[in-house]
Amino acid sequence: METRNQGYLFGLAGVLVFSGSVPATRAAVSGFDPLFLTAARASIAALVGAVPLLMFRAPRPLRRDLVALTLVSACVVIGFPLLSALALRHMPAARGLLFMGLLPLSTATFGVHAFMAKSSKVGGWQKARKRAVFRLPARHSIA
Known part of the structure; x- marks a missing residue:
């Protein structure tokens, strides 16, 4: 398969997975605490991300990059999922998707x-x- 077509397929897969995350989060906050959901998502992402890093023996980040990586990871791994879960306790998933779009x-x-x-x-x-x-x-x- 051409690299370009493969890129489109990966992009489509990403859109489909992300489009299901908001309704799934909305359903999950009805039975779980948003802090627990955020911790669970971060743990699963860390496990999934660790596998290729260990398999390919990726080099450790440089010391000068640690501050930026910490800030980005705090926002992406904790901030966005936590704030989304808190907001979805008070609004339907369709409305949440509109704003996330x-x-x-x-x-x-x-x-x-x-x-x-x-x-x-x-x-x-x-x-x-x-x-x-x-x-x-x-x-x-x-x-």
Whole structure:
């Protein structure tokens, strides 16, 4: 299989897995504490991630990278799952998916503004951001 097609398949698999994580978290918070769920997810991810690292004998991170890695891992492994679980105790999964769907747009917008990207496509991102911020909440009321 071509590398490009393989990339698309991996991307599709990632989207499908992620799309199931919000409804699964919503179902789980009805019976489990969000802190327990966060610890369980982090433990499972650590075990799954350790296997290829040990198999391929990946080198340890450099000392100068530890602060950045600690910050990223605190946000990705603890912050996002914990805050998502806490929020999903008070809202349906469909609404949670709507807001999480806006995360890539928010990330791209932040990246453009933070790094002052000079691209001809920046105008398109700004229009998309305005549409998402002003039109989606009107159609999908948060109340």
